[in-house]
Amino acid sequence: MHNIQPFSYHSHTTFSDGKNTLEEMVVQAKKLGFTELGVSDHLIVHKNTKQSPSYKIWVEEKRENTFFSDFKSILPFYQNHCEHIRKLAKKENFKLYVGFEVDYFTYNGWEDELKDFLAQLDYDYLISGNHMFFDEKCETYIDIGMLGNLKSDRVLMNEYMRHHFSVMKKAIESGLFCFLAHMDYVRKVGDEYCGPKMFMQEKKSVLDALQKNNVGIEISTKGLRKIGDLYPCAEIINEIAKRKINVVVSDDAHSINELGADFDVAEKAISDAGIKCRLKF
Ligand SMILES: [Zn+2]
Ligand SMILES: [Zn+2]
Incomplete structure (x- = not known):
């Protein structure tokens, strides 16, 4: 038996695309015997979000409230959310951290706008997700479903994937983030397109950046629910061990049932790889 990490720093509520309210998530965390919980709803802001071909789908799925086009207009909404978490922590006498899972965009001005926004927010940490x-210009973007539709254009798909890893590296180097989420989430497209042994050079440079900038990485059990394997795969976990990067187990819970899910599997993978460096607030 392994010691099981008794907390999660990666969870979502109905504030973004989670299925349960903050209150319900806290009740469940207590039930599980968690010592603390990090609430990390999405922060996805891109100036041309409404022009993204993926946006139409999100509107149809009534998920458009997770995707925004301007930092200023959402500030009160996010400020209220932070306050809500702080108040509930007091009321429940339970340690809650205010986090956000941020999609890192690279067009001119984005990072400055993000920093202005964050300066007005009472938060604790950011996850790079x-x-x-x-592409390079980042004038628009597609989601992973649309990336999967590019299977007939392998060259373009590979370009997107390669760029995806280089953006991850940039995000890590920005100094904004505490840890990196689901590093090989692109495997969702299919292992023949971005399997464990593919894009190794790109993946290693992401890991080198984590090591150099002292940023952690999550071992996420969400992958088990999506592709039947942890995010990241064992090959990457071994590279993490070599570099002594701090790891944290995540469930990326979008509902109470997913909180703490399969943490034993993640702990076994960490122990098998001989990882001792753990991330803890
Ligand atoms: Zn995510
Ligand atoms: Zn998430």
Whole structure:
């Protein structure tokens, strides 16, 4: 038996695309015997979000409230959310951290706008979670579903994937983030397109950046629910061990049932790789 990490720093509520309210997530965390919980709803802001071909789908799925086009207009909404978490922590006498999972975009001005926004927000930490695919200019973007539709254009798909890893590296170097989420989430497209042994050079340079900038990485059990394997795969976990990067187990819970899910599997993978360096606030 391994010691099981008794907390999660990666969870979502109905504030973004989670299925349960903050209150319900806290009740469940207590039930599980968690010592603390990090609430990390999405922060996805891109100036041309409404022009993204993926946006139409999100509107149809009534998920458009997770994707925004301007920092200023959402500030009160995010400020209220932070306050809500602080108040509930007091009321429940339970340690809650205010986090956000941020999609890192690279067009001119984005990072400055993000920093202005963050300066007005009472938060504790940021997770780098990149879900979108774009090119150098970053004028628009597509989601992973649309990336999967590019299977007939392998050259373009590879370009998007390569760029995806280089954006991850940039995000890590920005100094904004505490840890990196679901590093090989692109495997969702299919292992024949971005399997464990592919894009190794790109993946290693992401890991080198984590090591150099002292940023952590999550071992996420969400992958088990999506592709039947942890994010990241064992090959990457071994590279993490070599570099002594701090790891944290995540469930990326979008509902109470997913909180703490399969943490034993993640702990076994960490122990098998001989990882001792853990991230803890
Ligand atoms: Zn994510
Ligand atoms: Zn997430």
